[in-house]
Amino acid sequence: xxxxxxxxxxxxxxxxxxxxxxxxxxxxxxxxxxxxxxxxxxxxxxxxxxxxxxxxxxxxxxxxxxxxxxxxxxxxxxxxxxxxxxxxxxxxxxxxxxxxxxxxxxxxxxxxxxxxxxxxxxxxxxxxxxxxxxxxxxxxxxxxxxxxxxxxxxxxxxxxxxxxxxxxxxxxxxxxxxxxxxxxxxxxxxxxxxxxxxxxxxxxxxxxxxxxxxxxxxxxxxxxxxxxxxxxxxxxxxxxxxxxxxx
Numbered sequence: 001x002x003x004x005x006x007x008x009x010x011x012x013x014x015x016x017x018x019x020x021x022x023x024x025x026x027x028x029x030x031x032x033x034x035x036x037x038x039x040x041x042x043x044x045x046x047x048x049x050x051x052x053x054x055x056x057x058x059x060x061x062x063x064x065x066x067x068x069x070x071x072x073x074x075x076x077x078x079x080x081x082x083x084x085x086x087x088x089x090x091x092x093x094x095x096x097x098x099x100x101x102x103x104x105x106x107x108x109x110x111x112x113x114x115x116x117x118x119x120x121x122x123x124x125x126x127x128x129x130x131x132x133x134x135x136x137x138x139x140x141x142x143x144x145x146x147x148x149x150x151x152x153x154x155x156x157x158x159x160x161x162x163x164x165x166x167x168x169x170x171x172x173x174x175x176x177x178x179x180x181x182x183x184x185x186x187x188x189x190x191x192x193x194x195x196x197x198x199x200x201x202x203x204x205x206x207x208x209x210x211x212x213x214x215x216x217x218x219x220x221x222x223x224x225x226x227x228x229x230x231x232x233x234x235x236x237x238x239x240x241x242x243x244x245x246x247x
Contacts, residue, residue: 003047010072011079014041018083040089040120041080043073043102050097051134069101070108077102077109087118091182092157092220094124094133096144103148118151120216122180124158125167138170146175154180157220160187160196161204168213176243178215181208185222194222202230209238 001007018041025037048064055061080088088106093099099121110116123141126133132141142153153175155167161183172179183204186196201223208214217235219227 010075014076014079015083018080018085022084038086039084040087041077041083041085043076043080043088043090045092045094045098046072048098049095049134050101051095066097066101069098070105073102073105074108077106081109081113081117085117087120087151089120089122091120091122092124093122093141094126096123096132096134096136096141099123099145103145107148119148120152120154120180121145121148121150122152122154122156122182125155125164126158128163130167138167139174142171142175146177150177152178152180152216154182154214154216156180156182156218157184160184161201161208163187165204165207165213168208169211172213172241172243178243179213179241180216180218181214182218182220184220185224185227188222196222198224198226198230201227202234205231206234209235212239212241215240 001010018039021039025039029036046064046069048069050062050064050066050069053059053061054063077088090099090102090106103119103121106117106119123132123136125131125138131137136144145153153171155164155171161181164181164183168179168181183201185194185201187194189195201219205217208217217231219231223231
């Protein structure tokens, strides 16, 4: 936000966004009490990385500190919780040190308010290397965040459902946490647009469900209401994953 001289609006934007989502969720829950709606406060990775230098000529340089991130995240967390979120989603994690700052901030707010709130953690595998941008494998990423009692751990963004599947398999075999997945609608074309249809996305998600890989499923970049509808229709026919992992 500071890049656009809007840092003073962090609390307001997050609070009002959560408040609107809360009102809409409650409206639809009232219409269908058997299907309650929940509000997840999305906490992105920021545009800074705490683990790597943005200057190739100065590898020791960092554009942000852990405390910078912790303070910024804490302000966002307070606003999202004040706005009525039911849970917090630390997502699109390309640098787990950033995520640790977010998780630290959440724990601070929980302690100060003497409350608990479910936490989802979702990393992003950036390419065929099978690693996050800061170089962690799936297993390393999982170990890095498993000290926190999480509602779920998973992956979102960067890849389509077909390319994301092997990393979800690794995750699923190594944790007793619930598993979430929010893949893109395939990979973007040369114009930055997504060509994968809802039916194609649904077919890939059915493979997740048949292999019992996920507990929470959704969509990220390129997915539309039609994609989400198709995913929901498929998910309704299957049971959530039951963990067999020992971790």
